[in-house]
Amino acid sequence: xxxxxxxxxxxxxxxxxxxxxxxxxxxxxxxxxxxxxxxxxxxxxxxxxxxxxxxxxxxxxxxxxxxxxxxxxxxxxxxxxxxxxxxxxxxxxxxxxxxxxxxxxxxxxxxxxxxxxxxxxxxxxxxxxxxxxxxxxxxxxxxxxxxxxxxxxxxxxxxxxxxxxxxxxxxxxxxxxxxxxxxxxxxxxxxxxxxxxxxxxxxxxxxxxxxxxxxxxxxxxxxxxxxxxxxxxxxxxxxxxxxxxxxxxxxxxxxxxxxx
Ligand SMILES: O=C(O)CCC(=O)C(=O)O
Numbered sequence: 001x002x003x004x005x006x007x008x009x010x011x012x013x014x015x016x017x018x019x020x021x022x023x024x025x026x027x028x029x030x031x032x033x034x035x036x037x038x039x040x041x042x043x044x045x046x047x048x049x050x051x052x053x054x055x056x057x058x059x060x061x062x063x064x065x066x067x068x069x070x071x072x073x074x075x076x077x078x079x080x081x082x083x084x085x086x087x088x089x090x091x092x093x094x095x096x097x098x099x100x101x102x103x104x105x106x107x108x109x110x111x112x113x114x115x116x117x118x119x120x121x122x123x124x125x126x127x128x129x130x131x132x133x134x135x136x137x138x139x140x141x142x143x144x145x146x147x148x149x150x151x152x153x154x155x156x157x158x159x160x161x162x163x164x165x166x167x168x169x170x171x172x173x174x175x176x177x178x179x180x181x182x183x184x185x186x187x188x189x190x191x192x193x194x195x196x197x198x199x200x201x202x203x204x205x206x207x208x209x210x211x212x213x214x215x216x217x218x219x220x221x222x223x224x225x226x227x228x229x230x231x232x233x234x235x236x237x238x239x240x241x242x243x244x245x246x247x248x249x250x251x252x253x254x255x256x257x258x259x260x
Contacts, residue, residue, distance in 0.1 A: 005068025
């Protein structure tokens with residue numbers, strides 16, 4: 001695996017802060033179109049067997065840019081889990097409420113996350129997935145979240161065809177309504193760490209990752225240490241931010257292999 005496709009320190013820090021990372025792999029000509037056409041033609045949802053119905057999906061997961069992000073975040077022995085799902089939003093389908101996936105067993109360390117692959121361009125009218133960066137360490141009851149409406153800082157994943165959005169498993173998300181005449185396709189994959197890191201598995205630069213804190217440039221921080229310290233996507237205040245910072249730092253040390 002060429003280092004060219006691994007993430008760098010700032011990318012890892014941003015993932016820990018925001019809970020997502022977008023990859024736009026250069027896929028072979030026509031691959032997205034072939035996948036989208038096969039999905040359009042499906043008459044039932046095959047559940048986990050979507051990769052048998054559309055085997056070309058493996059070419060997306062096997063692309064070096066996708067693998068590079070996975071190795072960087074989960075280590076070289078990451079597992080593609082057997083559960084996966086085709087989310088087809090039909091024209092006219094309504095919005096999906098805010099929620100976190102799973103059964104409320106949350107993990108503040110980076111051991112699993114989702115990869116959302118979109119085979120077509122996604123416009124605002126097509127019912128994009130909407131995420132709320134920075135919410136991944138905030139466990140919230142789903143019935144309460146369902147009553148939330150517009151959350152400040154939400155990001156619609158209006159992405160170009162072929163994008164894979166890696167999202168922290170616990171990130172708050174939902175969808176907009178599909179107001180377009182097109183089916184909106186997304187395939188959700190799950191990935192899991194199989195062993196603790198003993199060293200960074202990304203393109204780590206010890207010097208760049210340990211720059212001193214610079215209060216004057218905190219909003220524009222571009223290096224891992226300052227991103228981890230100062231970025232605040234939810235705009236929370238003092239103790240809330242301190243708690244989040246502590247979790248980020250614990251994660252960073254974990255990924256650096258310090259607790260192994
Ligand atoms: O269809 C989407 O964009 C999101 C699906 C979703 O929220 C989920 O799988 O939990």
